[in-house]
Amino acid sequence: MRDKASWRILLLFLCVTSFQVAFGVTDSQDASALKSLMSQWQNVPSSWNQSTDPCDTLWDGIQCANGRVINLTLPGMNIKGTLNDSIGLLSELTHLDLSSNVDLGGPLPASIGELQKLTNLALQGCSFNGTIPSEIGNLKNLTILALNSNNFSGSIPSSIGLLLNLDWLDLADNMLTGPLPISSATTPGLDNLTNTKHFHFNKNKLSGTISASLFSSKMSLIHMIFDSNSFSGPIPDTVGFAQKLQTLQLDNNKLSGNIPININTLTGLYVLNLANNQLTGRIPSLSLLTNLSLLAMDNTGLTGQIPRGLFALDQIKQVLVNNPLCQYAKYSNNLYCQSQQKNLPPYSTSLANCKSASCTGTQKLNPRSCTCAYPISGLMVFRAARFNDISDSNKFQEIESSLWEQLKLAPNSIYISDVAITLDKYIEANVAIFPLSGANFSTSDAIRLLTIIDNQIYIAPEMFRPYYFIHHQDQLPASWGSSGKDNGTAPQVKGTRCFTFEELKKCSGYFSENNEIGQGGYGKVYKGYLTDGVVVAIKRAAQGSMQGAQEFKNEIELLSRVHHKNLVGLEGFCYEQGEQLLVYEYISNGTLRENLVGKDGVYLDWKKRLQIALGAARGLAYLHELANPPIIHRDIKSTNILLDESLDAKVADFGLSKLITETQKGHVSTQVKGTIGYLDPEYYMTQQLSEKSDVFSFGVVMLELITAKLPIEKGTYMVREVKTAIDQYDQEYYGLRDIMDPKIVNQAKNISLRKFVQLALECLKDSEQVQMQLKVLPHTRGAQVQPRTPHTLSQLPVPFQLLLDVHSAETEGPALAPLLNATDPLYPYPYPAHYIFSLSALFVPGSLRIQTDWVQSV
CATH class of the missing domain: 3.30.70 (Alpha-Beta Plaits)
Known part of the structure; x- marks a missing residue:
């Protein structure tokens, strides 16, 4: 009870500053759509989690802009399942790529037509079936439509003729039937697609004639690949209008009649394949096709004279096999009537x-x-x-x-x-x-x-x-075992790399002292340079700190699923030759402690310190509330909060933390871990581990942001020093001016400083005081404020007002703008029995009006 109430303080603190942890930055409709899709799919990436926010926690394959999902790209991820109607809710989507997921199938929902901003639709290499929905014609911005290598049946919808921006149209390798749709007074057709460069309709069951109306001089068509269908009738003369054609493949159909003479005008042709048809008559002159690299007319029924100079290009040979003209004595022994196969082996990369x-x-x-x-x-x-x-x-x-x-x-x-x-x-x-x-x-x-x-x-x-x-639907397991070879028991870590020990030795300069950037209880940390130039931090376990193999596996499998912008990302791991190493993203500006002391070129003003507190709190809240299972850090301190190039906070070293389940909360730990000065006294005395241990440590870090002092420095306990100095009647500095970091004395004052300190002290509440409250509450019926369901910011109860300073609206106002613009949150957590602070704010350029209403609940 006490653990939950204390942690809620920190969560509510996040709410006043940002809704990202509780509700996410993702638009509610988009989040619902993704989670609906996820419920229908197996083998989604490990970063996809029903309890996390897709845009805020960096789901693999998801790209967002202003809280809206704009890209959904999961090619070759071995996804199994169907695509349901929820896809249509992602109305800002521009790229949808689910290609090469062979077990993703079922009908393509008509709601795909709702994605009217879509430019790329790539679904090739899946198992979609049924008809192609006519609603696909609503996607007027499409430039790439790739539905090839599926099981679509029925006819090509005429509505595709409305996709006037289409560049690539690939419907090959399906079971489509019927004729090619041509426009009429009432319906569109493929002949409208004058900007399309690629017509790939091969390997279907299409039939009927190839309409003369399909071609025009306005066409941009370069690849016309119609082979392996059942097209019949003549090749239309109008094909000569498509002057940009480079490839014309009509082989393996039932085409008849003569080869059009004006094919000779397609001077850009590189490939002309008319093989295996029922053509008749003579071969027309092709003398203008000087770029032709491949000509195939075998087994077509051609007769008559061969045009002089047809085979002037050396590579054009063996193209008339099994034609009647090859029966004439004058042609029968020529190379172009003989099937000559080279006996050289096919190419293979040399090893x-x-x-x-x-x-x-x-x-x-x-x-x-x-x-x-x-x-x-x-x-x-x-x-x-x-x-x-x-x-x-x-x-x-x-x-x-x-x-x-x-x-x-x-x-x-x-x-x-x-x-x-x-x-x-x-x-x-x-x-x-x-x-x-x-x-x-x-x-x-x-x-x-x-x-x-x-x-x-x-x-x-x-x-x-x-x-x-x-x-290919290959699994990408990590190497596991003393030899570095897969022994079948690799952890499921598709989101991270498995490094060999030799690789990490080389990229860290053989773990040289020059590359050593830190040291802790777990071991030393080295800066490393991967072969692609990426800089990483390599944490090498000391011999006495290594876990058992199964424990290390379990930890890596979980950490590969932890993704948040305020947590240091795990890039990979190594477990071989008796070594355990974790490879993290490299954070360029070092630790918060280093920057508070004074790092060259870095200045932490009061606003930046507030942002650092926010970022660290978000990362910590993710570990406690959204990681599955939850993670207790156990060693929150200023040296475990790193600052990136933008001075945004990232919590580090949670890879050495404690994973907990609901049944384990409050259990007795056999070994207390943490750093003196940051360590929760209750945890130290009782050895009962809970999230409150981290909340207490975070409260110490908050006071460190104000004072820039270590928790224990020159025999003085900084927390006690702050508590002693507090003067309720000092409206400006709350009595803390003499112990504040001089760099922020003229910035941090008035209400924003007071509320920040009060929140820090809430995190540091003494164990005895909390226990007394817990004893009293059950006997004070009606004293506890009942939770309400807030729908807007003005209804949102929060314990403290942070970032808002009525005396410096010009400075603090812009930082609040994203908060004031947030709407329709549903805060899911019960409110603590401390203070309820109701905030309603109206943000007007250049000013900020604040109304506050304090309610004493205990």
């Missing part, structure tokens, strides 16, 4: 430098470092490659280098294997992408890379375009 190295399990050998790792891997398919020699190392090395350059990876970190030509005459290859360091990619890095590839941000070399990529 010669790795000699006899090999990997076990699902790990793969990184060609760059010859170490074992878990790459991002998948099948890359090139539907209109401009060559057919899959042994050509120069070409595949070009795509390797383009991948690592554009993905910002290390040279030679791409491995290509199993290159083949499919029955559809596509070229496909398995591509493995290896991390810069560590054994696997973090979840955020994997999302970043897959988004670049899936959304055509990666630009392949011209001879390979267009491509698509289907990610």
Whole structure:
């Protein structure tokens, strides 16, 4: 009871300054939508948590602006489930990428049409079925629509013809039927899409004729890939209007009639594939197609004379096999009527430098470092490659280098294997992408890379375009065991990297003294530089501080799920060769203690100190209330609060904390941990651990922000010194001027200082006083104020007014603006039986009017 009441004080303090912890910065509709989607999905990233705020706690794959979700990108995350109607509530969404989640399926909801700000819709490589909803035509801002490699059936909705900004339209590899929709007086059609550069309709069951109305001189079309359908009738002459065409693939259909003569006017063509149709007549002159790299007309029924000079380009050969004209004696022995296959082996990235190295399990050998790792891997398919020699190392090395350059990876970190030509005459290859360091990619890095590839941000070399990529649903387990190899018991840490001990040795200068930046009870902390230039802090456990293997695993699995902007982020870990190491993000401005003492180039004014208190309190509140299970820090102090480049607070060292369940709260600890001066006396005396232990320590830090003094300094206890100095009648400095940090004496005064000190003292309430209150309360019926349900700021009960100073509205007012703009919060916590402070404020530029109403409840 006492623990909860004391902690509520700190939570209520957060409410007066920000609603972010209690209600989140995410728009309530967006938060509800995401949590509804989450309820339908399995294998969501570990950062997704029903009790946390998506925008405030950095859910993987979520990007926000002003509290609204604008990007939802989770490609290749092995998500299982369906996409429900809640997706339509994310009305500010501009990018939706759920591609390469093969077990994500079901019908595509009609509510997708509500996302009218959407520019990218990437759902390829999933298992969606049913018809494509006509409401998709409402997405007028779409530039990329990728629905390929699913199980969609029915016809192509004519409403797609309304997507006039579309650049990429990919409906390939489904079970779509019927003709291509062409506009009429009452309905739109594909012929309206004059800005679209890519029509990818291959590998469906589309039928009917290819309408002459589809083409016009206004078209921007460069890739027309219609192969492997059941189109019939002639190739329309109007195809010659599409003067920007580079790829025309009509093979494996039922097309008949003559090849249009005006194809010869498509001088930008690189690929012309008409194979496996029912064409007749002669081959027209193609003399103007000087850029042509691949020509295929085999098995089409062509007869008559072959135009002179057709095969002037060396690479255009073997294209007329199984045509009647090849039966003539004058042609039968020519190369273009013979099927010639090279016997050279297909290309594969060389592993010669790795000699006899090999990997076990699902790990793969990184060609760059010859170490074992878990790459991002998948099948890359090139539907209109401009060559057919899959042994050509120069070409595949070009795509390797383009991948690592554009993905910002290390040279030679791409491995290509199993290159083949499919029955559809596509070229496909398995591509493995290896991390810069560590054994696997973090979840955020994997999302970043897959988004670049899936959304055509990666630009392949011209001879390979267009491509698509289907990610293999590989698990990315962390190495675990003394040898660094996966033994099947790896913790679930997709959000962090598993580092080898050798990697961390090198990046820390072999744990040199020059790189040592701190030391604590757990061990030493070193600054490290990863191979990609990222700076990290490496905490190396001393021999006497190491946990058992299972305990260390459990801790890492939990910490990988803890994400908050006011907590130092865990980047990875290492557990091998008898070592336990945690790798954290590096925080550039050091500890709060260092900055209070005086760090070169850093000045902490009163407003910044208030913001630091707020940030640290938010991080601590997250650990206590939103982490699952909750975490008690046990060592809150100014050296465990770090300041980043913006001097925002981040709580550190919670990785060495105590995880608690409801049944463990208040249990007797076998070992008291903490730092003298910050340590809760009740915890020290009773050894009963609770969140109040952290709240007490935080109260000490708050007084340290005012005085800049250590808790125990020159034999004086700073908390007692503050309590003794307090003068209720000193309206300006509350009696603390002589012990305040001189740097803020002229800034921190009046109401804002008084309320800050009062809140700190609430956190420091003596154990005896709290126990007396707990004994009295049950016998004072009606004395305790009953909770109300606040809906606006003016109804929100809070214990103290912080940040507001009626004598300095010009200074403090702007900091309050976000608070005053917050609306419709529902504060879920019961109010403590101390003071209820009702605040209603009207913020007017240049002034601030405050009304206060104090109610004594005990």
